[in-house]
Amino acid sequence: MTTSIQKRLESLVSDTPSRWEERALWRKENEAWLKKSAEIALKVLREIRAKSITQKVLAERIGVSSQQINKLLKGQENMSLATICKLESALGISLITVPGSYTIQLECNKYVSNEPFTGSVKYVAKPYTNAVDSNFVMEEDLCEEYNPAI
Numbered sequence: 001m002t003t004s005i006q007k008r009l010e011s012l013v014s015d016t017p018s019r020w021e022e023r024a025l026w027r028k029e030n031e032a033w034l035k036k037s038a039e040i041a042l043k044v045l046r047e048i049r050a051k052s053i054t055q056k057v058l059a060e061r062i063g064v065s066s067q068q069i070n071k072l073l074k075g076q077e078n079m080s081l082a083t084i085c086k087l088e089s090a091l092g093i094s095l096i097t098v099p100g101s102y103t104i105q106l107e108c109n110k111y112v113s114n115e116p117f118t119g120s121v122k123y124v125a126k127p128y129t130n131a132v133d134s135n136f137v138m139e140e141d142l143c144e145e146y147n148p149a150i
Contacts, residue, residue, distance in 0.1 A: 033078055038075030038076070040075070043095060044095070055070060058090060064083075
């Protein structure tokens, strides 16, 4: 009887060694970007559901295959900045912001904020730090005409 059980167990054993440990180490080493990728995937999923867009339509909008969108939405794809920008544009949302990279002023003599801005701009403020609050300043001389060529 022992022999038959042993034969049955041996028949279930794979000839190829398990790569479980190797995959676990890879996940540990890539934990930071995997987490961000999953967060982006969830935000994109929520947005396409809210807008009733199919994965196929999203794929067409950003010029990739439906299979590529499927990979992205699993949250385990290391997306390029170009891909993220295409997703943002196609869905009309912001997925990544770079804090403190620029300051925008919509009108002269109004508050200036370091918050991300996605609309059209008439004026851009010069970099400025206020000892009281570095996020908001109210200075006439900060205002200059926006020139996209600069």
